[in-house]
Amino acid sequence: MDQRRQRGNHHVQRRPFGHSHSESRSQDSWSDISVDTGGGWNNTAPPNEAIVGRWSLAQDGGDNCTIELKADEWFGGHRAYTPAGCPDGFFDVNRWTVSGNQLQLTDTNNRIIGRFWPSGDGRWSGKRESDGARMSLNR
Numbered sequence: 001m002d003q004r005r006q007r008g009n010h011h012v013q014r015r016p017f018g019h020s021h022s023e024s025r026s027q028d029s030w031s032d033i034s035v036d037t038g039g040g041w042n043n044t045a046p047p048n049e050a051i052v053g054r055w056s057l058a059q060d061g062g063d064n065c066t067i068e069l070k071a072d073e074w075f076g077g078h079r080a081y082t083p084a085g086c087p088d089g090f091f092d093v094n095r096w097t098v099s100g101n102q103l104q105l106t107d108t109n110n111r112i113i114g115r116f117w118p119s120g121d122g123r124w125s126g127k128r129e130s131d132g133a134r135m136s137l138n139r
Contacts, residue, residue: 048078051096051103053139055124059087060134067137069096075108089113089130103137 052071058064065086070079077097082090082105093105093113103116103124114135116126124137 048098051098052078055137055139057082057086057090058136058138059128060136062133063087065090067093076110077106080105087128087133087135089128 048071052069054066054068056064057067063086065083067083067086067090068081070081072079074080074095077095080093080096082093084091086093090105090113092107092111094108095106097104097106101117103118103126104112105114105116106112112129114126114128116124116135116137119125119136122139126135126137127133128135
């Protein structure tokens with residue numbers, strides 16, 4: 001059996017008794033994250049461990065609240081806690097996921113309530129999905 005491992009890919013090739021069979025598998029990994037030495041992320045979402053914890057969720061010129069993004073898995077993402085008094089629509093958030101360079105706050109029906117992008121120094125800038133209102137997440 002011939003096995004090769006290349007940067008996140010695993011390739012297995014089997015040749016039993018003159019027959020050939022080939023399999024390829026890919027796996028996502030945060031090992032290729034590049035960190036800006038100025039303290040920000042280079043438009044790449046940080047690993048999930050850096051996202052877990054308490055955040056101040058604020059609407060530009062509006063309400064704010066403290067939300068908690070938890071490490072435990074919940075409906076294909078991770079559990080989120082948002083108290084009453086958060087900006088409009090965010091009370092329904094109970095899950096967070098990372099997709100590409102986006103942090104998405106969703107409900108259990110996978111409806112995206114807010115999208116956020118890393119903007120450096122532990123800060124995320126984003127928008128509310130329903131009306132495009134500018135939002136931010138800060139430590």
